[in-house]
Amino acid sequence: MTTIDVFSVNPYQVHIGPGTLDVLPSLVRDATRVAIIHPAVLSDVAHHLAPDLPQPLLIEVPAAESAKSSDVLVHCWNELATAGFTRNDLVVGIGGGATTDVAGFVAATWLRGIAFVSVPSTVLGMVDAAVGGKTGINIPAGKNLVGAFHEPRAVICDLDLLASLPEPDVRAGLGEVVKCGFIADPRILELVAQDPADAVTTTSVRFAELVRRAVQVKASVVAGDLREATSVGTKVGREALNYGHTLGHAIEKVDNFGWRHGEAICIGMVFAAELSQRALGLDPAVVAQHRELFTALGLPTTYQGDWADLRAAMSLDKKTRGNTLRFVGITEPGTVAMIDDPDEALLEECYALLAPQG
Incomplete structure (x- = not known):
């Protein structure tokens, strides 16, 4: 134990x-x-x-x-x-x-x-x-x-x-684990990439380490910012845990909570990575890494829905302050930064990149 x-x-x-x-x-x-x-x-x-x-x-x-x-x-x-x-x-x-x-x-x-x-x-x-x-x-x-x-x-x-948890639920839960890799512990990303099948096996040593590392990330973050105080400048507290959640929660709401949470935030993270590339200079290779890891785990990376409905839902996101929409982004795996009040055209551009290809 x-x-x-x-x-x-x-x-x-x-x-x-x-x-x-x-x-x-x-x-x-x-x-x-x-x-x-x-x-x-x-x-x-x-x-x-x-x-x-x-x-x-x-x-x-x-x-x-x-x-x-x-x-x-x-x-x-x-x-x-x-x-x-x-x-x-x-x-x-x-x-x-x-x-x-x-x-x-x-x-x-x-x-x-x-x-x-x-x-x-x-x-x-x-x-x-x-x-x-x-x-x-x-x-x-x-x-x-x-x-x-x-x-x-x-x-x-x-x-x-x-033991009796359906495999799709195991995979969806790993979406949150990978999130912890992108915001704080890049070793998680390595463990998943090395053997995605083993990562999904709940009795494996790899799986237990992934759970432990994800819990440690969350424990460390919440210890310093229990009540999710507004992040200031480059200091990002508990809000970091919401990477991918602004669009992810909107997808859940618009689709009447028909999506598994972990699946919805995977799409949200791909969106946040695209936004981070344009607003924070994130390496395009890391954006591609999001899609590669989620695909390897059998998780979604594309979405089609009405942008106006999603945009309205995002206005109720907990990170919003007044009329200012705020997103959690990353500058590299393990380093988080807030994206405040991004241009609406930029948001639509990033959302268009989520459409299925072909």
Whole structure:
């Protein structure tokens, strides 16, 4: 088992490796009651854990993005109220990033905040959603627009939970891993390029190293900028983690969340790389590297959709300040820079390059 320390406002640890779920009972002993929020597909896991937890309450929520709604929040709050949850109690979220997002928001808002342990069961959840203290839900206007910062007591990344994860979901999760390579740890890019098939094998040593490296990147970034303060000049904080997300989130919204998050942000990263070449002087070879790595992993690099709809959706991006649209870019792998208020014609030019060829 690998343990990564997140030295944030409220420090905690991320436990990574096969069988790490075994540490959960020791993390919740001080709680009077424990609620396990989970999707139906993980009911067996939740029921298996329950006997070792104090006064367990199992709350089933819809799968994937359907869980991130106000109706689901109210349902969870009512369950906690019926069970008499107090500030001495704790919430465990087991599932993909959507489940841990909503479970964390339930914990953040119940009695203005109770303890929370995140147990991601997908690659995306492990390397992205579970670490960093962001919790929240979607509304019709956009993704993750309502939420709170609420750091977990701990994160448990049990790689055994990935055994039944469909391969397309593994590949999509690796999109976030590759993002960490482009913004902070170029060794990730080398590991993927050396053997893409091994990178997708969840039992391989290479895969475990990729997860560890991605979690370490996120832990290091959020430790220095928990609440995503606006980046100043060349100093880019937590916003760096949003590389590819401005267009990626817009694609998710416009297509009614029909895309896997990791797939959408791969397209967003190709767009951001093209923009970085023109606005920041990024080497065209690195732009090509984006397409090469994502293609090798079976991830998309092209997209066709109405630009006006996407542009409107991007105006609600969290990095936007007033009427100024801002993008995360890179000057080289491992070095991030913000692109403020790019010319509209330049944005359209970069978007046109995403169209399928032939």
